[in-house]
Structure formats: structure tokens, C-alpha cells
Amino acid sequence: MSIKILKPGICSTIQDLGRTGYRSIGVGPGGAMDFFAATTANYLAGNDEHQPVIEMHFPAASSCFTTPALICIAGANFDAHINEVPIEMYQPVFVEKNAVLSFKKNISGARVYLGVYKGMEAEKWLGSYSTHLKIAAGGFKGRLLQKDDIIAINAESHLLNRKKIRISPAVLKTLYNHQSPLRCIAGPQCFLLNAESQKNILQTAFTISNQSDRMGYRLSGNNCYLQTPVELISSPVTFGTVQLLPNGQLIILMADHQTTGGYPNIATIIAADLPRLAQLPVNSQLHFELVSLQHAEEMLLSTHQLLAEIKTGCENFYANH
Amino acid sequence: MVAEKEKGYENIIVTAATSLILTNKIIFISTTQFHIVPLSESALLFYYSPAIDIIINEKIMALHHKLASTSFPGFIESAPAYASLAVYYNPAFIKQYYPDTVTAFAFVQNIIESLARESDNLNFSQTKPITTIPIYYNGEDLEWVASTHQLTTTEVIQLHCGVVYHVFMNGFLPGFAYMGTVNEKIITARKDKPRLKVAAGSLGIAGAQTGIYPIDSPGGWQIIGTTPLQLFNKKKADPCLIKAGDQIQFFAIDKKEFDQLNEY
Numbered sequence: 386m387s388i389k390i391l392k393p394g395i396c397s398t399i400q401d402l403g404r405t406g407y408r409s410i411g412v413g414p415g416g417a418m419d420f421f422a423a424t425t426a427n428y429l430a431g432n433d434e435h436q437p438v439i440e441m442h443f444p445a446a447s448s449c450f451t452t453p454a455l456i457c458i459a460g461a462n463f464d465a466h467i468n469e470v471p472i473e474m475y476q477p478v479f480v481e482k483n484a485v486l487s488f489k490k491n492i493s494g495a496r497v498y499l500g501v502y503k504g505m506e507a508e509k510w511l512g513s514y515s516t517h518l519k520i521a522a523g524g525f526k527g528r529l530l531q532k533d534d535i536i537a538i539n540a541e542s543h544l545l546n547r548k549k550i551r552i553s554p555a556v557l558k559t560l561y562n563h564q565s566p567l568r569c570i571a572g573p574q575c576f577l578l579n580a581e582s583q584k585n586i587l588q589t590a591f592t593i594s595n596q597s598d599r600m601g602y603r604l605s606g607n608n609c610y611l612q613t614p615v616e617l618i619s620s621p622v623t624f625g626t627v628q629l630l631p632n633g634q635l636i637i638l639m640a641d642h643q644t645t646g647g648y649p650n651i652a653t654i655i656a657a658d659l660p661r662l663a664q665l666p667v668n669s670q671l672h673f674e675l676v677s678l679q680h681a682e683e684m685l686l687s688t689h690q691l692l693a694e695i696k697t698g699c700e701n702f703y704a705n706h
Numbered sequence: 707m708v709a710e711k712e713k714g715y716e717n718i719i720v721t722a723a724t725s726l727i728l729t730n731k732i733i734f735i736s737t738t739q740f741h742i743v744p745l746s747e748s749a750l751l752f753y754y755s756p757a758i759d760i761i762i763n764e765k766i767m768a769l770h771h772k773l774a775s776t777s778f779p780g781f782i783e784s785a786p787a788y789a790s791l792a793v794y795y796n797p798a799f800i801k802q803y804y805p806d807t808v809t810a811f812a813f814v815q816n817i818i819e820s821l822a823r824e825s826d827n828l829n830f831s832q833t834k835p836i837t838t839i840p841i842y843y844n845g846e847d848l849e850w851v852a853s854t855h856q857l858t859t860t861e862v863i864q865l866h867c868g869v870v871y872h873v874f875m876n877g878f879l880p881g882f883a884y885m886g887t888v889n890e891k892i893i894t895a896r897k898d899k900p901r902l903k904v905a906a907g908s909l910g911i912a913g914a915q916t917g918i919y920p921i922d923s924p925g926g927w928q929i930i931g932t933t934p935l936q937l938f939n940k941k942k943a944d945p946c947l948i949k950a951g952d953q954i955q956f957f958a959i960d961k962k963e964f965d966q967l968n969e970y
Contacts (some may be wrong), residue, residue: 405794408785409770410946411876510940519921520880522940573743573751618756619877619884621785621792623746645787645877653746679809681747682797689798 386452386541388439388505391485392536394446396599399437399524399536404513408644414624415515415523416598418496418640421560421660422460425552426500426701429457429477434692436504437524439515439536441497445488446530448499450480455502456596461494461632461664476551477502479544494561518641548601548671550702552695560660564675567658570681572627574617574649582609586651590670591635599641599669604671608633610647619645623655625646625662627673637662657684740822742815748782748797750811752818753790758886758914760872762789767951768825769818778817779803780810785901786950787875789886793818818960822843836953841909842964845930851894851911862930863958865889871916873952881920881938883948888916900926907932909956918948934959934967 390397396402400423403416417423424434439446445463450456458465458474465472466487472478478655480486488497507514507524516524525534575583591606594680622628626647635653640645640663654662655676665671676684736904745751752769763786770786773793780799785792785900798808807813843863852859871885878884888911896912900923901924904910908919919925937947948954959967 394910407785407880408783408792408794409876410949411878411880411882445858450792489820511945517880519923520938520940527940570744570747573745575754618758618788620753620756620787620790621749621751621877623749623792625746625796643878644785652744653744658749661900678744678811682801682809683812685747686801 386538387450388454388501388536389449389451390446390530390532390536390539391449392447392518393446393531393534394488395439397439397441397446397530398516398518398528398568398672399514399530399632400440400516401435401437403515403640404511404523407511408621411644412511412517412520413519413642414513415641416513418516418663419460419498419660421692422664423475423498423500425475425695426457426459426498427504428692428696429459429475429550429552430455430500431477431502431699431703432500434696436500436505438501439499439505439510439530441499441571441687442487443488443491443499444496445497447485447487449456450482450484450486450538452538453482453543454480454484454538454540455544456480456486457500459498459500461497462492463494463497464490464492466508473551477544477551477559479542484535491666495499495666500584501538502542502544503538505539506537517616544706548605548706549700550699558650561664563661563665563669566672567662568655568674568676568681568684569627569652569658570624570655570676570678571581571628572650572652574618575651577611577615577649578629579610579612582607582611585609586635587673587675588704590672593667595667597639599639601639601642602637604629604635604637604664606635609651615649617647617649619647620650622646622650623653625659626650626653626657627654639663655681655684657681724864742818744811747793747811749792749794750814751790751820752793752822756789756882758788758874760874763872763874764951765822765825766791769822770950772821772825773818775823778814782816786876795819834953836955837948838957838958839935839948840959840963840967841867841931841933841956842961843931844961845909845928845932847897847910847928848930851892851928851930854894855891857891858935862892865892866911866916867956867958869955871954871956873948873950873954875950876946876948879920879923879938881946881948883917883937883950883952883954885916885948885954887914890914894928896926897928900924901929904929905932907934907937909933931956931958931965934964934969936969 400417403414510523521527591604733771782794904925909931
């Protein structure tokens, strides 16, 4: 009962929703870049949100199931195929023994998630299955997946999905609408920017540079300037923190960010928009929009609410199947 | 955010950064005024006027430990830095159980404010045991640090070993400890061009700070030695050797002792 990696893809790792409790010793949460896609991949595959999933970038991994299994693909649209036949995303898919999962085309998004019914075997480190590449711990041997890796899965599945469940495309369209600006709240040091830069950040476009990865997105755009140069002392940061680098460019800290940083903290992308940010590929443009903290909280709560509804729907589906 | 708070924060950053790094004088802030701002919708940042100051840092650590022992509904974790503490929480949980609160932030802010006021009255001058760390002073930048300050390498080693360091915080890398402050005679600016790879165990100086790289990493600190001890051991339940709040002193060892003790 396993998934065998035929081709590894460029950056395929096992992730969950990240580890908590170790920031104070310098270990950040890590975890899936797109928590919404990772969570729904699990729910639709009949799991709770805590099972490990495989996160893949394009070109993504090709893999073979040595046993019948129930899977769900969520996140980026990389044109998923089973045995050369296209499959639907955001719904449970039954695959037969020796089925080959592959991704043909980079259509939209930046990272795709594979959830498997009852989950897969992964190494838990400091309470999480997420792969910590620097420490080489968690996930699959603490590293990127390689050719011929064999990931044990916890259950065979012979469920036939005659009945369907899927996430409404309208919901996904709203959530991942790449046209709408990224909402952010003001950061502790946004007032250090000069007036023109404060305006520029909210009124001009930025491009995600190719020096972007799971640690951070480096943006290119108009240079931003402080009123007077400062050297700060290190202070905690978080997923979504927007920092101003000494060269005048911005960086958005992503899932594998360091726990502390010494650059001015200008803004924080609201958590409800992090899934959309995580699915923005290199070279895409983005705009920032300033919102209140109260709005940010409300948006996160409604994202939680949406996930809770999806969870209930999936639980009922599997209970009646 | 109040304009006055922001203004004060900005001004003090400038003073702290210029005077501290250059003169190694520890700045004692007369006021213990703290500020609380959102870091995200699920974290807040509690901070004093930024400075590399043991008394301020002890207050941060006291609040960090107090939160760990008392907790509050929705509390996830807290992470200390030099003069700030991030408190991470679950806003959905808070709003569910306290629907009357306008924002989860306001709810947590209240708790942190009262905890901070209580811990302001605590006595921070408790003595802690000193952990000693062996160092083979063979670093690539040792000669350079010595010649910059017109010292011999032996003098640099003596000065570096002659201080009990306070661990202000962990950050940058898992298990990386920011320690200070070094004797003013060996305060050395970071390298102009960071190395692409600094080996695990390397001991460095950056300004008045000193620290050891727990894993191979790019880095700009002036490397003066190497410890044979593993700073971060992923196999241990408590993987981090040097933690915020600890007292550390280094002692010099030779190549033979290094090889005997080498955990890498």
C-alpha cells in the first residue's frame, strides 16, 4: 500500500498545517503554502485537516499507486491525469491499482496538493509532518521527494464515487481571484516609510520575482524609501509579513520564513488572502490594499467558517457512502 | 496606532542602533513603557523601546515564561526577541467563546497588558547557572578581527572568553542564539560580503553580538572559532542547546580536544 515516485518534480514535499510551539527556539511553523487547498484536499479525501499531504510545484511529481486508493487534488491547476485521462480537482477520485498520477500542463496557480484517504505515512518532527529542509526533519526523511521514493499509504480504498461531492467552482473563483488586490494590515514600522512610498505601495503594481520560494516572495517594483535610514534590532515576524529590504525592494515572508527579522516590517498580508498569494506564480503582478485589523479578523473567521462547512459536507458524504 | 508611540519608537531605534553598535554602551531605558500592535490577525507584537538591554530583555523573558505557565483561551505560543515578544493566538477560538469582544486582538491586548504590569514588579536579578561552551578559536576571521583592533589573536580569545554572555533571543536559524555583549575592544562590524556557506558550529561576532551557527548557512558574521558541540540536535525532544535567557561563557580548547569532543 504505497505511492511510488516515478519522477520527483522540482520541489515536492510532504506538508501539513505546520508546527507550533517552537518559534521561541527559532523553529518556524513551515507547513503548506496554501492552507485552504491543503485542508480541502484532506477533507475531500475523507480525512480531517491534520493528515499529511504532498505539495508539488510545476513540473510536478509523477507517481504510481501500488494499491487502489481514494485521492483528491487541490490547489494549482497543473492538468492532473490518471493513466493519461484528465481528472477533476477538488473532488474525491478513486484510482485503481497501478494507476499513474501525472501533471501535464501549468495552467494556473503555483502549487498543487495531493490528499489520500486515511493519509500517508510520514515522519512527525516537533508535532508536525511538515518537511523542515534546513534541519532535514519531518515529512519524508526531511527532504524533497526523489525518484523511487516509496510513501506508504494508510488504507486501501475500494469506494466507488458514484455519488459526487465537490467544492463549488464559484467559491474557488472568489477565493483565488487573481485580479483582486492582496489585502494587508499596517505593519509596526510602516510609519518609517516616507509619504511617497506609503502612497506608492498602495497605488502601484509589484511583480513576484524569480527569486521567490517557500521562504519568501521577493517583489520587484518601485523602490520604497524610509524617511531616515535605520538599523533595527531583530524582532519576530510571521507568514505574510512584508519587509523592506535595504535595496528598497519588498519581500513577503512565506511558509518557511525565519522566526525573526531585522528589516522594517511594513505590512502583513491578511491570512484570508494567503492561499491566493501562495497560488500566485513567479512573474505575476500584485497590488496591495490596506484594510483594518477588524476586517482582517472577520475575513479569517469567514474562511474558517467556509472550511468548517466543507468539512461537515465531506463528513456527511463519507458517512453516507 | 497612536502617532506618539510611533514617533517614539522611530526615534529610539535610531539612537539604539547608532550608539549601541558603535560604543557597546548598554542603554538603560528610564521608562518601562511598552507598546502593543498587531503583527497579523492572529498575532500581536508587544515591545519596549528597541534596545540591546539585559533589563528590558529580562522583562520580555518574564512575560514569555508567564504566558507559557498561565496561558489564556486561544493562546498558541509566544516568541521572544531582544525587546519584543510576539504572541500568537487563534482569533476564531476567541471570537467563538467571547463573542462580545470587538476584536480578538483587543481581547489578547487586555490580557497581555495586565500580565506585563504584574511582571513589571518582579525581581529580574535572579542568578542563573552559567553554561560553559568549548571553542576551538581557529576562525577564518580571527586574524582579521585581531589586526582591525591592533590586538594579538590571543588577546582576542582572552577578551571573548572573559565575559559571561546573556542570551537575548533565538532566531535566524533553529537554535541560533543572539548573545551579548562582547568586550568593546573586539566589537566588529559584519563582513561586507556575507559568506555563501558558514559551517555548522562556527562562532561569530557581529557588532557587539556573538553567536554560533547551528547548521550550515549563508552568513555575514566574523568567524573567530568553532564549537565541537551540537547546538541543535533534531533527535532530542528539547533540541536547542543555548536558549534565550541563558548565561553562557566560552573557554578555549585546542585541536586535539576539539576532535575528542566533536559531535558533528
